[in-house]
Amino acid sequence: xxxxxxFLLILALCSAIAGCGRSTxxxxxxxxxxxxxxxxxxxxxxxxxxxxxxxPAALAMALVWSGVPVSPDDxxxxxxxxxxxxxxQSAMIGAARRHDRIAYGLxxxxxxxxxxxxxxxxxxxxxxGLSWYQVWHYAVVIGLDxxxxxxxxxxGTTPHKEISLTVFERTWARSDYWGLLVLPxxxxxxxxxxxxxxxxxxxLERLGRWDIAADGYTTALSRWPDSxxxxxxxxxxxxxxxxxxxxxxxxxxxxxxFPHEGVVYNNLAQVLIDRGNKAEARQAVLTAIEIGGPLKAxxxxxxxxxxxx
Numbered sequence: 001x002x003x004x005x006x007f008l009l010i011l012a013l014c015s016a017i018a019g020c021g022r023s024t025x026x027x028x029x030x031x032x033x034x035x036x037x038x039x040x041x042x043x044x045x046x047x048x049x050x051x052x053x054x055x056p057a058a059l060a061m062a063l064v065w066s067g068v069p070v071s072p073d074d075x076x077x078x079x080x081x082x083x084x085x086x087x088x089q090s091a092m093i094g095a096a097r098r099h100d101r102i103a104y105g106l107x108x109x110x111x112x113x114x115x116x117x118x119x120x121x122x123x124x125x126x127x128x129g130l131s132w133y134q135v136w137h138y139a140v141v142i143g144l145d146x147x148x149x150x151x152x153x154x155x156g157t158t159p160h161k162e163i164s165l166t167v168f169e170r171t172w173a174r175s176d177y178w179g180l181l182v183l184p185x186x187x188x189x190x191x192x193x194x195x196x197x198x199x200x201x202x203x204l205e206r207l208g209r210w211d212i213a214a215d216g217y218t219t220a221l222s223r224w225p226d227s228x229x230x231x232x233x234x235x236x237x238x239x240x241x242x243x244x245x246x247x248x249x250x251x252x253x254x255x256x257x258f259p260h261e262g263v264v265y266n267n268l269a270q271v272l273i274d275r276g277n278k279a280e281a282r283q284a285v286l287t288a289i290e291i292g293g294p295l296k297a298x299x300x301x302x303x304x305x306x307x308x309x
Contacts, residue, residue, distance in 0.1 A: 026109045028146055028165050040143035040152060044121045046159040047072050049138075055079045055087025058123050058138035059095060061154055062182035065121055068099045086136055089125065089178060096182045097203055100212045104189050104200045106179035109172070111191040116144050118190035120181055127174035136175075185215035194224050198233065205233060210241035228258055235267055247271045255284075262288035266299045273306050281306050 045064045047057040049072075056075040063070050078095040079087040096103040106112060106122065115122050122141045129135030142160070143152030151168040155161045172179075181189050185204075189197065201216035214237035220230040231254050238247040251268035258264050265288035272281035285306060288299040 026112075026165075026169055028113070028149075028169075037147040038143075038145045039116050040145075040160075041116065041119060041121055044140065044142045044154060046154050048157040049155070050157070053080075054138050055092055058140050058154075059087075059092055059182070061140045062121055062123055062180075063096065063099055063101065066101055066182055066184050066187075068101065070099065087138065089180075092123070092138075092180060096180070097207060097209075100185075100204070100209055102181070102183040102185055102187075102197075102200050102204070102216055104181040104183060104192075104197065106177065106181070107191065107193055107196055109169075109177035109179070111189075112141060112179060113144060113146075114190040115181060116141055120183065120187075120190060123180040123182065124172055125175040125178040126168075126171040128171055134174075141179075185212050186219055188219055188223055192223060194220070194227060198227070198229050202233065205237060205240075208240075210237045213237045214241070226257075228261055228263075231258065232263055232267065235264075235271075239267075239271055244271055244275055248275060260291060262291035262293050262299055263295060265291070266295070266302050269302055269306065273309060278306060278309060 043065065045061055047053075047060050049057040053072045053076065056072040056079055059075055059079060060070050060072045063075075075095055078098070079091040081088060081091065093103040093105075106115070112122055112124075124139055124141055126137045126139060127134050128137050137155070139153040139155035139161075141151060142154055144150075145152065145162070146165075148162075149165045150162045151165060153161045153163065153168075183189065185201075197220055198217075201213055201220065204216060205213040214234055217230045217234035217237060220227060221234065224230060231250075235247055235250045235254060238250055248268070248271045251264055251271055254261075254264040255268060265284045269281040269285035269288065272278075272284060282303070285299055285303045289296060289303065
Protein backbone atom coordinates (compact mmCIF):
# COMPACT_ATOMS: atom_id res chain seq x y z
CA UNK A 1 0.00 0.00 0.00
CA UNK A 2 1.35 3.40 -0.87
CA UNK A 3 1.80 5.80 2.04
CA UNK A 4 0.78 8.66 -0.24
CA UNK A 5 -2.88 8.77 0.72
CA UNK A 6 -2.10 8.82 4.42
CA PHE A 7 0.60 11.48 4.05
CA LEU A 8 -1.71 13.78 2.08
CA LEU A 9 -4.44 13.20 4.61
CA ILE A 10 -2.16 14.30 7.46
CA LEU A 11 -1.20 17.45 5.55
CA ALA A 12 -4.86 18.22 4.87
CA LEU A 13 -5.65 17.82 8.56
CA CYS A 14 -2.81 20.17 9.49
CA SER A 15 -4.14 22.80 7.10
CA ALA A 16 -7.68 22.46 8.35
CA ILE A 17 -6.95 22.76 12.06
CA ALA A 18 -5.72 26.15 13.16
CA GLY A 19 -2.46 26.19 15.09
CA CYS A 20 -2.16 27.52 18.61
CA GLY A 21 -0.35 30.79 19.19
CA ARG A 22 2.39 31.03 21.75
CA SER A 23 1.67 32.75 25.02
CA THR A 24 3.83 35.75 25.89
CA UNK A 25 3.94 34.67 29.53
CA UNK A 26 2.72 32.05 31.97
CA UNK A 27 -0.16 32.59 34.34
CA UNK A 28 1.16 30.28 37.03
CA UNK A 29 -1.82 30.91 39.31
CA UNK A 30 -4.36 29.75 36.72
CA UNK A 31 -3.69 26.26 35.38
CA UNK A 32 -6.11 24.96 32.75
CA UNK A 33 -7.98 22.85 35.28
CA UNK A 34 -8.52 22.65 39.01
CA UNK A 35 -5.16 21.43 40.30
CA UNK A 36 -3.26 21.17 43.50
CA UNK A 37 -0.51 23.65 44.32
CA UNK A 38 2.39 21.23 44.66
CA UNK A 39 3.66 18.28 42.63
CA UNK A 40 6.83 16.24 42.72
CA UNK A 41 7.56 13.31 40.41
CA UNK A 42 9.63 10.91 42.48
CA UNK A 43 10.12 8.29 39.76
CA UNK A 44 12.32 10.35 37.44
CA UNK A 45 15.92 9.06 37.34
CA UNK A 46 18.78 11.51 37.62
CA UNK A 47 21.96 11.62 35.53
CA UNK A 48 24.46 14.40 36.27
CA UNK A 49 25.00 16.65 33.29
CA UNK A 50 28.77 16.72 33.08
CA UNK A 51 30.59 18.53 30.27
CA UNK A 52 29.12 17.72 26.83
CA UNK A 53 26.37 15.65 28.48
CA UNK A 54 23.63 18.24 28.95
CA UNK A 55 21.37 17.06 26.12
CA PRO A 56 22.18 13.33 26.39
CA ALA A 57 21.61 13.35 30.17
CA ALA A 58 18.27 15.18 29.96
CA LEU A 59 17.05 12.85 27.22
CA ALA A 60 18.27 9.77 29.12
CA MET A 61 16.27 10.83 32.18
CA ALA A 62 13.08 11.06 30.13
CA LEU A 63 13.75 7.87 28.18
CA VAL A 64 14.53 5.76 31.25
CA TRP A 65 11.38 7.08 32.93
CA SER A 66 9.43 6.02 29.82
CA GLY A 67 10.83 2.49 29.97
CA VAL A 68 13.89 2.66 27.69
CA PRO A 69 17.11 1.53 29.47
CA VAL A 70 19.76 3.95 28.21
CA SER A 71 22.53 6.06 29.66
CA PRO A 72 23.83 9.50 28.62
CA ASP A 73 26.88 7.82 27.11
CA ASP A 74 24.60 5.70 24.93
CA UNK A 75 22.95 8.84 23.56
CA UNK A 76 25.96 11.11 23.18
CA UNK A 77 26.75 10.03 19.62
CA UNK A 78 23.09 10.48 18.64
CA UNK A 79 22.45 13.97 19.95
CA UNK A 80 25.72 15.77 20.73
CA UNK A 81 27.20 17.95 17.98
CA UNK A 82 30.90 18.65 18.77
CA UNK A 83 31.12 21.70 16.50
CA UNK A 84 28.27 23.31 18.42
CA UNK A 85 29.36 21.93 21.79
CA UNK A 86 25.76 20.98 22.48
CA UNK A 87 22.65 19.20 21.28
CA UNK A 88 20.16 20.57 18.77
CA GLN A 89 16.45 20.29 19.52
CA SER A 90 15.96 18.35 16.29
CA ALA A 91 18.57 15.82 17.40
CA MET A 92 16.82 15.35 20.74
CA ILE A 93 13.50 14.75 18.99
CA GLY A 94 15.03 12.40 16.43
CA ALA A 95 16.76 10.31 19.09
CA ALA A 96 13.56 9.96 21.09
CA ARG A 97 11.83 8.60 17.97
CA ARG A 98 14.67 6.21 17.20
CA HIS A 99 14.13 4.76 20.66
CA ASP A 100 10.44 4.15 19.84
CA ARG A 101 9.00 7.00 21.84
CA ILE A 102 6.46 9.69 21.01
CA ALA A 103 8.27 13.04 20.89
CA TYR A 104 5.58 15.62 21.64
CA GLY A 105 6.32 19.32 21.93
CA LEU A 106 4.43 21.58 24.29
CA UNK A 107 1.94 23.66 22.32
CA UNK A 108 1.94 26.43 24.92
CA UNK A 109 4.01 27.10 28.05
CA UNK A 110 1.12 26.85 30.51
CA UNK A 111 0.67 23.21 29.44
CA UNK A 112 3.76 22.52 31.57
CA UNK A 113 1.58 22.70 34.70
CA UNK A 114 -0.87 20.07 33.48
CA UNK A 115 1.85 17.73 32.24
CA UNK A 116 3.73 17.72 35.52
CA UNK A 117 0.45 17.33 37.40
CA UNK A 118 -0.31 14.29 35.21
CA UNK A 119 3.05 12.72 36.09
CA UNK A 120 4.89 13.56 32.87
CA UNK A 121 8.43 14.99 33.12
CA UNK A 122 9.18 17.73 30.61
CA UNK A 123 12.54 18.46 29.00
CA UNK A 124 12.98 22.23 28.69
CA UNK A 125 15.60 24.34 26.97
CA UNK A 126 16.83 27.35 28.92
CA UNK A 127 19.30 30.14 28.25
CA UNK A 128 21.10 30.61 31.54
CA GLY A 129 23.22 33.43 30.18
CA LEU A 130 22.33 36.83 28.81
CA SER A 131 20.96 38.07 25.49
CA TRP A 132 24.51 38.84 24.37
CA TYR A 133 26.12 35.80 26.04
CA GLN A 134 23.99 32.72 25.54
CA VAL A 135 24.39 29.63 27.71
CA TRP A 136 21.96 27.03 26.42
CA HIS A 137 21.00 24.29 28.85
CA TYR A 138 18.57 21.35 28.92
CA ALA A 139 16.87 20.52 32.20
CA VAL A 140 14.03 18.19 33.18
CA VAL A 141 11.06 19.65 35.04
CA ILE A 142 10.05 17.11 37.70
CA GLY A 143 7.95 19.22 40.04
CA LEU A 144 6.14 22.44 40.81
CA ASP A 145 5.51 24.19 44.11
CA UNK A 146 3.11 26.93 43.09
CA UNK A 147 2.46 27.88 46.73
CA UNK A 148 6.15 28.66 47.26
CA UNK A 149 6.62 29.93 43.73
CA UNK A 150 9.23 27.37 42.71
CA UNK A 151 9.94 24.98 39.84
CA UNK A 152 11.79 21.73 40.67
CA UNK A 153 14.32 20.49 38.13
CA UNK A 154 16.87 17.80 37.50
CA UNK A 155 19.51 20.22 36.27
CA GLY A 156 23.26 20.19 35.90
CA THR A 157 24.79 18.11 38.68
CA THR A 158 21.91 18.84 41.06
CA PRO A 159 18.82 16.65 41.40
CA HIS A 160 15.59 18.24 42.72
CA LYS A 161 16.93 21.73 42.15
CA GLU A 162 14.44 24.45 43.13
CA ILE A 163 14.40 27.80 41.37
CA SER A 164 11.84 30.57 41.44
CA LEU A 165 9.08 30.68 38.86
CA THR A 166 10.29 34.14 37.84
CA VAL A 167 13.85 33.01 37.09
CA PHE A 168 12.66 29.82 35.41
CA GLU A 169 10.21 31.62 33.16
CA ARG A 170 12.80 34.23 32.17
CA THR A 171 15.41 31.63 31.20
CA TRP A 172 12.86 29.37 29.50
CA ALA A 173 11.28 32.20 27.51
CA ARG A 174 14.61 32.76 25.75
CA SER A 175 14.05 29.45 23.90
CA ASP A 176 10.49 30.46 22.99
CA TYR A 177 9.31 28.08 25.73
CA TRP A 178 10.67 24.97 24.00
CA GLY A 179 9.53 21.87 25.87
CA LEU A 180 9.49 18.19 24.98
CA LEU A 181 7.57 15.18 26.28
CA VAL A 182 9.05 11.73 25.66
CA LEU A 183 6.19 9.27 26.03
CA PRO A 184 5.56 5.56 25.50
CA UNK A 185 2.93 5.01 22.79
CA UNK A 186 0.22 4.00 25.25
CA UNK A 187 0.41 7.32 27.15
CA UNK A 188 -1.22 10.53 25.96
CA UNK A 189 0.00 13.99 26.93
CA UNK A 190 -2.29 15.61 29.47
CA UNK A 191 -2.97 18.45 27.03
CA UNK A 192 -2.87 16.36 23.86
CA UNK A 193 -4.05 18.11 20.71
CA UNK A 194 -5.28 15.82 17.93
CA UNK A 195 -3.27 17.38 15.11
CA UNK A 196 -0.02 17.61 17.05
CA UNK A 197 -0.29 14.11 18.49
CA UNK A 198 -1.07 12.48 15.14
CA UNK A 199 1.87 14.24 13.54
CA UNK A 200 4.13 12.97 16.33
CA UNK A 201 2.93 9.40 15.73
CA UNK A 202 3.22 9.73 11.95
CA UNK A 203 6.96 10.38 12.28
CA LEU A 204 7.34 6.92 13.82
CA GLU A 205 5.35 5.48 10.93
CA ARG A 206 7.71 7.10 8.45
CA LEU A 207 10.65 5.55 10.30
CA GLY A 208 9.05 2.14 9.77
CA ARG A 209 8.29 1.64 13.47
CA TRP A 210 5.00 -0.01 12.56
CA ASP A 211 4.24 -1.65 15.92
CA ILE A 212 4.96 1.49 17.93
CA ALA A 213 3.06 3.74 15.52
CA ALA A 214 0.11 1.32 15.60
CA ASP A 215 0.06 1.58 19.38
CA GLY A 216 0.19 5.37 19.09
CA TYR A 217 -2.74 5.49 16.68
CA THR A 218 -4.69 3.11 18.93
CA THR A 219 -4.03 5.46 21.83
CA ALA A 220 -5.19 8.39 19.69
CA LEU A 221 -8.44 6.58 18.88
CA SER A 222 -9.07 6.08 22.59
CA ARG A 223 -9.18 9.89 22.92
CA TRP A 224 -10.59 10.77 19.49
CA PRO A 225 -12.66 7.75 18.37
CA ASP A 226 -13.96 9.60 15.30
CA SER A 227 -10.51 10.56 14.02
CA UNK A 228 -10.24 9.53 10.37
CA UNK A 229 -6.44 10.10 10.21
CA UNK A 230 -5.87 7.92 13.28
CA UNK A 231 -8.08 5.17 11.85
CA UNK A 232 -6.29 5.26 8.49
CA UNK A 233 -2.89 5.41 10.17
CA UNK A 234 -3.64 2.34 12.27
CA UNK A 235 -4.76 0.39 9.21
CA UNK A 236 -1.63 1.35 7.29
CA UNK A 237 0.57 0.17 10.18
CA UNK A 238 -1.25 -3.16 10.40
CA UNK A 239 -0.72 -3.62 6.67
CA UNK A 240 2.92 -2.57 6.71
CA UNK A 241 3.81 -4.98 9.49
CA UNK A 242 2.31 -7.82 7.43
CA UNK A 243 -0.90 -8.43 9.38
CA UNK A 244 -3.16 -8.41 6.32
CA UNK A 245 -6.09 -10.13 8.02
CA UNK A 246 -6.16 -7.50 10.77
CA UNK A 247 -5.73 -4.70 8.21
CA UNK A 248 -8.66 -6.01 6.17
CA UNK A 249 -10.90 -6.27 9.23
CA UNK A 250 -9.87 -2.79 10.33
CA UNK A 251 -10.56 -1.15 6.97
CA UNK A 252 -13.87 -3.00 6.63
CA UNK A 253 -14.90 -1.51 9.97
CA UNK A 254 -13.65 1.87 8.79
CA UNK A 255 -15.92 1.80 5.72
CA UNK A 256 -18.87 1.41 8.07
CA UNK A 257 -17.71 4.19 10.38
CA PHE A 258 -16.57 6.52 7.58
CA PRO A 259 -18.88 5.60 4.66
CA HIS A 260 -18.22 8.86 2.81
CA GLU A 261 -14.40 8.77 2.92
CA GLY A 262 -12.82 7.36 -0.21
CA VAL A 263 -9.43 6.75 1.40
CA VAL A 264 -10.72 3.87 3.55
CA TYR A 265 -12.25 2.12 0.50
CA ASN A 266 -9.06 2.67 -1.47
CA ASN A 267 -6.93 1.18 1.28
CA LEU A 268 -9.34 -1.71 1.76
CA ALA A 269 -9.02 -2.39 -1.98
CA GLN A 270 -5.23 -2.53 -1.68
CA VAL A 271 -5.42 -5.03 1.16
CA LEU A 272 -8.00 -7.14 -0.67
CA ILE A 273 -5.96 -7.36 -3.88
CA ASP A 274 -2.89 -8.35 -1.87
CA ARG A 275 -4.98 -11.12 -0.33
CA GLY A 276 -6.07 -12.32 -3.77
CA ASN A 277 -9.63 -10.99 -3.71
CA LYS A 278 -9.59 -9.09 -7.00
CA ALA A 279 -13.33 -8.80 -7.54
CA GLU A 280 -14.07 -7.27 -4.15
CA ALA A 281 -10.95 -5.09 -4.36
CA ARG A 282 -12.20 -3.65 -7.65
CA GLN A 283 -15.60 -2.91 -6.16
CA ALA A 284 -14.04 -1.18 -3.14
CA VAL A 285 -11.86 1.12 -5.24
CA LEU A 286 -14.76 1.92 -7.57
CA THR A 287 -16.62 3.10 -4.48
CA ALA A 288 -13.65 5.29 -3.58
CA ILE A 289 -13.61 6.78 -7.09
CA GLU A 290 -17.35 7.43 -6.91
CA ILE A 291 -16.88 9.28 -3.62
CA GLY A 292 -14.09 11.27 -5.24
CA GLY A 293 -12.36 14.13 -3.48
CA PRO A 294 -8.79 15.45 -3.65
CA LEU A 295 -7.30 11.92 -3.71
CA LYS A 296 -9.42 10.68 -6.64
CA ALA A 297 -6.40 10.43 -8.93
CA UNK A 298 -4.73 8.12 -6.40
CA UNK A 299 -7.82 5.93 -6.30
CA UNK A 300 -7.80 5.72 -10.09
CA UNK A 301 -4.18 4.57 -10.00
CA UNK A 302 -5.18 1.88 -7.51
CA UNK A 303 -7.89 0.71 -9.93
CA UNK A 304 -5.33 0.54 -12.73
CA UNK A 305 -3.01 -1.55 -10.55
CA UNK A 306 -5.86 -3.93 -9.70
CA UNK A 307 -6.84 -4.34 -13.35
CA UNK A 308 -3.24 -5.13 -14.28
CA UNK A 309 -2.96 -7.93 -11.72
